[in-house]
Amino acid sequence: MNLQRVGHIVVKDLRLGPRSPLLLFAVVMPLLITLLVAAVFGSLFDQQPRLGIVDLGDSGIPEAAAALDGIEVTTSTDPAALADRVERHDVDAGLVIPEGFDDAVRAGEEPDLEFLVSGRSLASTRAVLAVTTIDLVREVAGGEPPVEVVTTVIGAEDYVPLGDRLIPLTVFYAVVIAGMFLPASSLVEERQKRTMDAVLVTPARMPEILTAKAIVGISLATVMGLITLALNRAFGANPGAMVLFLVLGAVMVAEFGLVLGCWARDVNTLYTAIKGGGIFIFLPALFALFPGVPQWIARIAPTYYFLQPIYDLGARGASFGSLWDELAVCLAIVTLLVPAVAAMGRRAEHDLAIVT
Amino acid sequence: MRGPIVAAIVRKDARAFTRDRFFFFITILALVAYAVVYFFIPSNVDETVTVGVHQTGLDELIRGVAAASRGLAVAEYDSSADLEDAVTRGADGVVAGLDFPTDFAETVAAGERARVRLLLPAGVSEDDRLLLEGIVGEVAFAVAGVPPPVDPITDAVVLGTDRVGDQMSLQDQMRPMLLFFVLMVETFALASLVSIEIQERTVTAVLATPARIGDVLAAKGIFGTGLAFVEVLFLALVIGALAPNLPLMLVALLLGSILVTGFGMIAGSFGRDFMEVLFISFAFMIPLAIPAMAALFPGTAPLWVRLIPSFGLVDVIGGVTTDGESWREVSGALASLAAWSTAAFVAGSMILKRRVSTL
16 A cells, blocks of 8 residues: 555545535534534423513512522513513513512511413422522521521432433534545545546555545544534543544444445445444444433444443543453454455445456 | 426326435335334323422421422332432432431421431432422421411412413424424425436426426426425324314425425525535525424524524414414414415525526
8 A cells, every 4th residue: 555645645535525515514513413412402401490570679589589590580670571471481480579578578577479370381390489489588588497408419420411411422423424424425426426437547546545535534533523522521531532432433433434435336325324224323322311221232333332432431430441341342343344444445446347 | 387297297206206215215214213203202291399208297297388289299208218219219200308307396396407308319400409498498487387478389370271280291392393304304305306307417308398397397396395295294194283173284284395395496406416415405404493493492482483484384383283273373373384485485496497497
């Protein structure tokens, strides 16, 4: 293999790459997926009760409510508009505080307090807001509860927040789109448009072309993986080990991409194969989301051996020493794929019928 | 535009579609996957926070607190160890535990501060923590004989239809999204078919026959709309989306099919190969999916979301299937959907016509 020729093909692919929408796709999609996943899953499963407050006097309740963690508070001035927002379920409940409310409570009176509840709010949400409202009013009255609450958190060592469980999903997309799609579709496209024939007329041989495609895919996959991890603040305590598994993962998916790219006769066949086999390589990302299901199933997917270490390092604070098994299997897969890529490359070269 | 010619072109497109393994596979896979996903999504809503309690001599008070609110349930345990075990395992649906000391009532009655253990599993939400701390405080105040100055639980005014016990499940919320996603896949399918015809110049071959460009456009519109409509109708039937108001849903889904056909024609006209079609289709699909995503969140969608062409479709499907809204109630959303569908279809036809005439 001539490394200079490999370099020339890499430079050619990098020069022509920006013209392909796939490169844009590989760069934009992981970022978009990270943002969508964070926005949709982050807020969908972590919705807080929403309380709207109209203070017709000068009560201390709105300020105290706004300082609370776990409740989203908005204030306005128009009781009718608040009622409208409650009815449309823009807030779960509304509180209309009359003028002189705080003074009346401090004087031991039981003043009226309008508490509006949206018909669509959950019973549990109503309970939270009602109990919190009582607490806030008691605070205004100046009464300290004759009790001290001592909080004990149970099971913190095994708990991984949802946001962290999404790390394999976002890293998967970043690495797979750039590392697998890019070399695979580039190979198929070059064969379909016969530009591969033109390259093979030169002294360049198939192994050099495949190496060049792999270098471009691995580089982009690694960069996109690093960006995704940075966006998710998921480098963990051992960034060196994280980068190692990311690069190994990029190499693994690039090898899969090269095998697919050499095998598929056209773009449609390639995408049908990816669509059909996608669930298999996607398994580890899916299983990380649901810790309750048997995790051993994910081990049948080759991608497990780089995604799981990335998850363990980034979300569970694992040490590099505890990941030797995964590293060994990952290296074995990467090594075993090399002859497969070479064999598929030879087959593709023969199919092109331009063999010197 | 002549019927027999248009029908012949539609038949040709249908054959091309079923012959294309990729799109045929995707289409079937998507329909099956969406139906399976739908039936895996939870169909009920747990509105209750279940709290484990270990206490002595507070039975009446604890039951009173639970009875006052429909959103709270109490599971009692004989010992602190049992309670801790239940919270750790999440047994009986317990989300947290309150461990009152045996001398709680005496301590508080004597005017002293009692200590109550609040057992929280890692990851419990801040609002649940607020609720539990509030309950402990109210139990202590009740023992001390200090009633709350206000009673927002019994004095609450419920605005709108009270849906406690009949809340919209995640399955209900996902219905518009799944139906819309089926239509979106069709944007891609039609775009690719149009693109292939342009690239392979089969459209010019068709125009060499007595068929005119108007016939081709009509055929593409009918085929795209028909394909999308049949698929979305099938899924709507499977997931029970047609039952609340069949005629209204048929009109909404037909308009939705016309909308995505318009975008499919635009994407197909611009895309020069598979990757470009994929990219342009995604450029349309992502913004169009926003209203379907927004429907998962409570409350009114912001103005910018309401201005997205697909909002009317999502709004009508959501309104009809979950709230049983009538023609009159969804008329605004339906009018907006009709306007966007017409605009997208006209724009798609014009762009495709222009593209074909340049060949």
